[in-house]
Amino acid sequence: MKLVRYHEAAETELLNAVGYLKLQKRALGKRFLAEIRRAESAIGRFPEASKEIRPGIRKHVLRKFR
Structure with missing residues (x-):
């Protein structure tokens, strides 16, 4: 299995998105x-x-999450 790494800015954006969504619900x-x-x-x-x-650099589109 290959290691998945994030650009620093992408990792920050991901953590911010998770935090925002947790605030919503x-x-x-x-x-x-x-x-x-x-x-x-x-x-x-x-x-x-x-x-x-x-x-x-590869792009992967997420499936919908519920």
Whole structure:
């Protein structure tokens, strides 16, 4: 499995989004973070399944989370 790494700005944006969603409804933030972790796992296992937008950088669209 490949290691999934975030650009520092992307990691900050992710943490801010989780915090915002938790303020709206605690369970919402948890569900969002769980979906992020599922995506990280999928990317780590099958990196070529995500579109490469720049050399070494891949984009993965999240499924809806509930």
